[in-house]
Every structure is written in C-alpha cells, then in structure tokens.
Amino acid sequence: MSVRILALVGSLRAGSHNRQLAEAAMKHAPEGVEITLYEGLAEVPFYNEDIDVEGSVPEAAARLRATAAAADALLLFSPEYNGTIPAVLKNAIDWLSRPHGAGALSGKPVAVVGTSYGQYGGVWAQDEARKAAGIAGAAVLTDVKLSIPGSVIRFAETHPADDSEVVEGLTGVIEQLSRAGAAAA
C-alpha cells in the first residue's frame, strides 16, 4: 500500500511557486508514495473556538481535518510573508491542532519546505511552521529542510519540476517523510 502524503500550500495565488513546488513533488514522488495537493484552504474560515463545536464544525474545516487525518504524513509548502508564516497556513495548522491533544496533527509526521523571493528562501516562515506544527502535536521532521531563495527569478521560466537541483532536494525530503509516515501508519 502507498504512503499517503497530503500537501498543504501556504499561498493562494494561482501562479504560486510554492504550489508549483508541490506539483513538482507530486510529479516526482517515488514509487509507493502518493502525494495529494489539498484544494480548499481559502474556504476554511478563520479559526474561532465559538464555531469549533462538535457536530457543527464548518464543512470546509471539517473536510480539512478529515483529509489530514486520513493521510500518513503532511508536507507543508510555505512562502514567507513579512518574515513569518502566511495566515492561510497558520489557520490550517490551528484547525488541525484541535481538539487539544487529539487533533489531526497529533503524532502526524510533518515536513516543511518552501520557496520565497528573499535570499534565504523563507527560512523564518518555514521555521515558524515547524514550531507551530510541533506545538500542535505533530511529529515534525525538524532536520528535514528545503528553502529555495529567489523564487520569482528562479522559477520565472523554469517550473520547479524541471529544475534538477530542486527535484533532487524534494525527492530527499519525500523519502524521509514517507519513511516516517510508513512507520507512523
């Protein structure tokens, strides 16, 4: 049976390079690993304890929780917004962190990668995503990293799936994450 990895992308724009990075991961996933890109983070409302009520959780949030719970591991793709994690990704982590101690992230292997325009490739945001996912109870692969700088220039004409250095880095990340996912399944 395949190891199922769910990809969450922290950018909503159509031409997102992080989305393209996730597409590259799907295209180059090794045998036995199935990567699915989650569609629908934009519809998930801002986390609010008043609406996180058992039996009446908003459909978009409930679907996110169920999809994440069914995955063996999560791979987060994050650009950096003003030195930190984009709100859309933080919101997803918040929904997946509850119920406290029993959220979909609890014990789930998670790796974080990403690309950003800046010279460090969004490392602050990716570190923040690791921190938040870890506090949410995920089994974060803290040493597994891939931050690609200069996104806007590097991927202006080359899709990440056609960039051999990127594909090599991504493949390494996926192999480590899928091993952790298989062990946790």
Ligand code: FNR
């Ligand atoms: C950015 N960008 C950015 N880049 C960076 O390296 N460090 C940063 O702190 C910021 N801050 C920031 C804030 C906001 C609100 C926006 C819209 C953008 C640039 C960012 O890296 C660039 O737009 C990426 O292309 C975004 O990723 P996607 O959409 O291509 O996946």
